[in-house]
Amino acid sequence: MTARLELKGITKRFPGVLANDRVGFAVQPGEIHALLGENGAGKSTLVKMIYGIMQPDEGQILWNGAPLQVANPKAARKLGIGMVFQHFSLFDALTVLENIALGMDAAIPARALEAKIRAVMTQYGLMLDPSRVVSTLSVGERQRIEIVRALLLNPKLLIMDEPTSVLTPQEVEQLFIVLRKLAAEGCSILYISHKLHEIKALCDTATILRGGKLVDTCDPKVETSRSMAEKMIGGSLKDIKRDGRSLGAPKLVVQGLSLPADGPFGTALRDISFSVRAGEIFGVAGVAGNGQNALLLALSGEEPTARAAVTVNGTQVGHMTARDRRGQGVSSVPEERNGHAAVPVFTLADNAILTARDRLGMVNRGLLDAKAARTYAGEVIEAFSVKATGPGAMAESLSGGNLQKYIMGREILQKPQVLVVSQPTWGVDAGAAAAIHQALVDLAAEGSAIVVISQDLDELLALCDTLAVINGGRLSAPMAVADAKIDEIGLLMGGIHGETAHAV
Amino acid sequence: MDFTIAAIITIVGLTTPILLAGLGELVVEKSGVLNLGVEGLMLVGAISGFGVTVFTFNPWAGVLGAAVGGALASLIFAVLVLQLNSNQVATGLALTIFGTGVSSLIGVNFTGRIVAPFGSIFPDALARDPFWKLFFGYSPIVYFAIIMVFVVGWFLKRTRAGLILRAVGENDLSAHSIGYSVIRVRYMAIAFGGAMAGIGGAYFSLVITPMWAEKMTAGRGWIALALVVFAGWRTGRLLAGAYFFGILMALELYAKAAGFSFLPSQFWAAMPYAMTVVALAIISSRGTAGASAPACLGKPFTPST
Numbered sequence: 001m002t003a004r005l006e007l008k009g010i011t012k013r014f015p016g017v018l019a020n021d022r023v024g025f026a027v028q029p030g031e032i033h034a035l036l037g038e039n040g041a042g043k044s045t046l047v048k049m050i051y052g053i054m055q056p057d058e059g060q061i062l063w064n065g066a067p068l069q070v071a072n073p074k075a076a077r078k079l080g081i082g083m084v085f086q087h088f089s090l091f092d093a094l095t096v097l098e099n100i101a102l103g104m105d106a107a108i109p110a111r112a113l114e115a116k117i118r119a120v121m122t123q124y125g126l127m128l129d130p131s132r133v134v135s136t137l138s139v140g141e142r143q144r145i146e147i148v149r150a151l152l153l154n155p156k157l158l159i160m161d162e163p164t165s166v167l168t169p170q171e172v173e174q175l176f177i178v179l180r181k182l183a184a185e186g187c188s189i190l191y192i193s194h195k196l197h198e199i200k201a202l203c204d205t206a207t208i209l210r211g212g213k214l215v216d217t218c219d220p221k222v223e224t225s226r227s228m229a230e231k232m233i234g235g236s237l238k239d240i241k242r243d244g245r246s247l248g249a250p251k252l253v254v255q256g257l258s259l260p261a262d263g264p265f266g267t268a269l270r271d272i273s274f275s276v277r278a279g280e281i282f283g284v285a286g287v288a289g290n291g292q293n294a295l296l297l298a299l300s301g302e303e304p305t306a307r308a309a310v311t312v313n314g315t316q317v318g319h320m321t322a323r324d325r326r327g328q329g330v331s332s333v334p335e336e337r338n339g340h341a342a343v344p345v346f347t348l349a350d351n352a353i354l355t356a357r358d359r360l361g362m363v364n365r366g367l368l369d370a371k372a373a374r375t376y377a378g379e380v381i382e383a384f385s386v387k388a389t390g391p392g393a394m395a396e397s398l399s400g401g402n403l404q405k406y407i408m409g410r411e412i413l414q415k416p417q418v419l420v421v422s423q424p425t426w427g428v429d430a431g432a433a434a435a436i437h438q439a440l441v442d443l444a445a446e447g448s449a450i451v452v453i454s455q456d457l458d459e460l461l462a463l464c465d466t467l468a469v470i471n472g473g474r475l476s477a478p479m480a481v482a483d484a485k486i487d488e489i490g491l492l493m494g495g496i497h498g499e500t501a502h503a504v
Numbered sequence: 505m506d507f508t509i510a511a512i513i514t515i516v517g518l519t520t521p522i523l524l525a526g527l528g529e530l531v532v533e534k535s536g537v538l539n540l541g542v543e544g545l546m547l548v549g550a551i552s553g554f555g556v557t558v559f560t561f562n563p564w565a566g567v568l569g570a571a572v573g574g575a576l577a578s579l580i581f582a583v584l585v586l587q588l589n590s591n592q593v594a595t596g597l598a599l600t601i602f603g604t605g606v607s608s609l610i611g612v613n614f615t616g617r618i619v620a621p622f623g624s625i626f627p628d629a630l631a632r633d634p635f636w637k638l639f640f641g642y643s644p645i646v647y648f649a650i651i652m653v654f655v656v657g658w659f660l661k662r663t664r665a666g667l668i669l670r671a672v673g674e675n676d677l678s679a680h681s682i683g684y685s686v687i688r689v690r691y692m693a694i695a696f697g698g699a700m701a702g703i704g705g706a707y708f709s710l711v712i713t714p715m716w717a718e719k720m721t722a723g724r725g726w727i728a729l730a731l732v733v734f735a736g737w738r739t740g741r742l743l744a745g746a747y748f749f750g751i752l753m754a755l756e757l758y759a760k761a762a763g764f765s766f767l768p769s770q771f772w773a774a775m776p777y778a779m780t781v782v783a784l785a786i787i788s789s790r791g792t793a794g795a796s797a798p799a800c801l802g803k804p805f806t807p808s809t
């Protein structure tokens with residue numbers, strides 16, 4: 001049998017980096033083939049060359065056995081190569097139908113297109129109303145638009161780039177049903193992910209990349225998650241050491257916290273209550289856009305709330321600003337690294353001053369103590385193995401993972417009483433993620449109360465003692481992670497499905 | 505009855521220029537560009553239209569000249585904001601100052617000259633009839649403006665080109681990644697906006713007072729800008745809003761003529777501008793303005809490669 005797609009010795013260089021080094025593998029018709037690797041392993045570069053966004057420097061792409069040059073995405077689509085991107089290229093204010101029409105290479109009359117869309121949706125059991133405006137849809141529904149858009153081209157090969165990172169467990173199940181049906185009809189699927197249990201459940205073959213090189217091609221049904229993970233990171237996997245922690249008295253108490261929505265697409269917080277004890281890690285799960293941002297702002301003090309809504313160590317701090325709350329021992333790390341947690345064009349030392357100046361005495365009679373800032377930034381770099389040229393490096397010169405380690409370190413080394421973090425390991429490689437997780441556990445062991453807001457359910461289950469789900473600005477009842485059920489969490493995450501964005 | 509007909513004709517006349525300029529600006533803003541230079545473009549249109557008419561004795565050529573003049577002036581703005589990524593607000597304001605100045609400069613040669621007013625093209629039996637003039641007594645520009653409301657509405661809603669234009673204004677990066685030329689779409693939108701503002705300006709110099717006077721558009725370009733926000737970027741509401749402002753402007757004239765003494769005429773003159781502020785405040789406090797404004801409005805397009 002001729003392979004649908006075969007790569008031979010593909011090499012791609014960027015200034016200073018070898019993104020792909022003689023990578024070769026084959027995808028058979030009807031095969032679901034996983035492309036596995038950490039951030040920066042070269043997965044994205046590789047599929048961009050298959051989809052025609054980039055050209056390889058060396059090597060050959062064979063399509064049904066014949067050598068192929070993919071000049072651009074349009075040419076790829078013409079061949080029958082479809083791609084669903086991790087970051088959707090959708091237009092919020094337009095309808096589903098308009099969005100799909102924009103993605104078609106030829107102009108099709110609206111009515112004919114709608115009939116085609118309905119046909120594809122019935123065939124694959126994808127539910128979507130073509131007349132809905134995208135801004136009112138859930139993330140899972142938005143992804144369905146991209147999938148329908150790709151399916152309308154009758155693809156022979158469908159590339160899925162990290163498709164499940166924003167889906168609830170139930171949505172993942174639905175997606176897998178569609179993908180299996182597609183594969184059964186002979187469409188090949190190239191499935192990019194780093195979630196090992198999904199690859200075990202879905203894929204026939206897995207190609208593992210590390211540092212741009214092919215490490216192994218294996219059968220994920222035979223391998224264990226651990227063995228694949230170790231191939232992926234090229235070393236043994238460290239477990240989080242989490243023993244020896246005892247929970248103390250409540251440190252952070254949130255009582256009846258409400259906050260109006262910020263703008264027409266924001267989510268209001270409604271009557272949120274929970275408490276976190278000393279030494280406890282409290283997780284907030286949920287699909288993006290359900291009030292996570294507002295919750296972080298309300299806890300950090302960027303959005304002051306009712307006085308009694310937030311209590312730290314018995315002191316009511318709800319009305320206080322972020323700076324005053326830092327004085328009470330509250331630290332926070334927002335989701336957006338560049339521009340929110342750190343100023344990209346400031347040095348690491350200057351970024352340290354922004355949140356640590358009061359607690360660590362970096363201001364003397366109104367003047368900045370640059371030396372103290374540099375010393376502290378140096379300590380953070382040292383303690384968290386941040387790859388940077390030193391305290392004088394610009395924040396924007398660091399890679400995402402390194403900047404995240406620096407920001408986490410900047411807050412953790414201040415020994416906050418309460419630490420609130422959002423997406424602590426978003427876009428961070430497994431090694432750095434493990435270091436960040438360990439640092440959070442260690443901080444909790446010293447008696448701090450920690451709130452982790454994350455969309456990555458696996459991360460929360462591995463890290464937290466207690467878990468609650470946020471949906472439509474409301475927080476579910478907390479549950480102990482030890483006896484939490486994935487199905488139940490998934491249902492809570494789905495909540496009032498598809499109406500989360502504009503529920504008032 | 506006679507008074508009502510006269511009042512309606514006055515209102516239609518006052519409404520037409522802001523309707524034309526507002527329609528043009530609506531298309532520009534739908535593509536994600538904020539052009540605050542409408543007032544300047546109207547003045548450029550007023551002098552180009554007048555100048556061409558003086559030389560050709562043909563008001564149709566004059567209107568065409570106004571459209572071309574407005575479009576050319578707007579292309580200066582387009583090069584600055586699209587090619588050189590200059591700040592749209594500052595560049596738009598500069599365009600207004602430029603338009604005011606350049607129209608005055610060219611206008612020096614035309615001061616004191618008059619042309620035949622570009623009136624109705626219907627037979628006098630209809631155009632001057634005390635009743636039928638209500639429908640047939642207007643300059644062709646008036647009918648053009650109303651037809652354009654429907655043409656623009658149809659274009660934006662029903663055509664693929666209109667869909668692409670809205671997509672560019674909603675999310676320029678996505679439109680770029682799908683493969684549409686953001687810059688080209690915006691160039692065309694800006695030129696269209698300039699042409700429409702130019703024709704709106706020509707309505708002053710060819711129809712209302714068939715002569716040239718400095719700053720004769722008297723701030724109507726600013727009302728056209730407010731009108732687009734007031735209309736929530738929708739053509740139907742733009743038509744209604746333009747007539748609402750037309751009525752307010754007519755009130756000033758009638759208050760003066762009727763000799764209302766309990767309020768100074770300046771009060772009525774200020775009404776359209778005050779109402780602009782009130783309307784904007786009401787709309788934004790209801791939170792609907794943010795939802796209907798094109799998401800990329802006023803933001804420079806900087807694709808990462």
